[in-house]
Amino acid sequence: MKLFVFHTPELTPAEPTPDCAIAIDVLRATTTMATALNAGAEAVQVFSSIDELMQVSEAWLPEKRLRAGERGGAKVPGCDLGNSPLDCTPEVVGGRRLFISTTNGTRCLERVQHATTVLTGALINRSAVVSYLLQHQPELVWMVGSGWEGSFSLEDTVCAGAILYSLSQQLAASGQSLEAIAGNDEVFGAIALYTQWQDQLLQLLHHASHGQRLLRLNGHADLEYCAQTDILNILPIQKEPGVL
Ligand code: 3SL
Numbered sequence: 001m002k003l004f005v006f007h008t009p010e011l012t013p014a015e016p017t018p019d020c021a022i023a024i025d026v027l028r029a030t031t032t033m034a035t036a037l038n039a040g041a042e043a044v045q046v047f048s049s050i051d052e053l054m055q056v057s058e059a060w061l062p063e064k065r066l067r068a069g070e071r072g073g074a075k076v077p078g079c080d081l082g083n084s085p086l087d088c089t090p091e092v093v094g095g096r097r098l099f100i101s102t103t104n105g106t107r108c109l110e111r112v113q114h115a116t117t118v119l120t121g122a123l124i125n126r127s128a129v130v131s132y133l134l135q136h137q138p139e140l141v142w143m144v145g146s147g148w149e150g151s152f153s154l155e156d157t158v159c160a161g162a163i164l165y166s167l168s169q170q171l172a173a174s175g176q177s178l179e180a181i182a183g184n185d186e187v188f189g190a191i192a193l194y195t196q197w198q199d200q201l202l203q204l205l206h207h208a209s210h211g212q213r214l215l216r217l218n219g220h221a222d223l224e225y226c227a228q229t230d231i232l233n234i235l236p237i238q239k240e241p242g243v244l
Pocket of ligand 1: 025027028029030070072073074083084102103104105106146214
């Protein structure tokens with residue numbers, strides 16, 4: 001296994017195609033996707049364009065679909081939901097397909113959708129991602145932060161670090177070193193960020209520029225939820241391009 005961390009989708013190279021790509025958007029797209037699937041959503045289908053989301057979802061019975069749209073942290077008018085994971089209760093999402101478009105997270109997924117396996121990672125399902133990597137040992141792995149409109153996001157890199165930290169601890173038990181699996185310097189940077197903040201992840205989210213944006217939109221409860229580690233044993237995995 002060789003692991004690479006990319007802070008934004010724009011930083012990923014055109015080639016080679018990774019065996020496994022992990023899209024990360026802690027605030028909040030990949031946290032919401034894990035929560036929706038864990039709550040019994042039939043599937044999550046992602047779109048970068050709201051117009052396309054509306055068009056494609058039109059073919060589904062209204063009681064079998066939910067349209068979730070976010071731009072700039074706020075709910076898109078005309079959608080059923082915004083992008084709060086707290087809205088994804090079993091009562092709301094159970095048995096329905098979540099059609100979702102967000103500012104950065106869905107764009108990140110589109111960027112990596114041609115990887116052999118595509119997963120989504122967040123702090124809340126970190127251990128499920130680590131278990132997958134340990135079990136399947138994919139050769140080339142990309143961990144891609146969604147960032148914010150092309151720039152670095154603290155919370156996505158800390159999540160990459162959380163995954164890598166746990167993975168490296170477990171690999172060390174079988175004699176594999178971090179140096180042997182690290183593909184770029186960002187791997188060490190992400191782990192250093194996580195080990196510095198692992199006991200204060202909520203504070204880190206409060207420092208993050210997107211965390212501050214969400215706090216201005218009354219997102220305190222969302223930040224508290226997104227800062228939790230290993231609370232859901234769910235692994236969103238792409239079944240066909242754009243569908244988890
Ligand atoms: O950028 C994104 O994809 C979103 O997750 C942003 S937000 O947290 O919903 O505002």
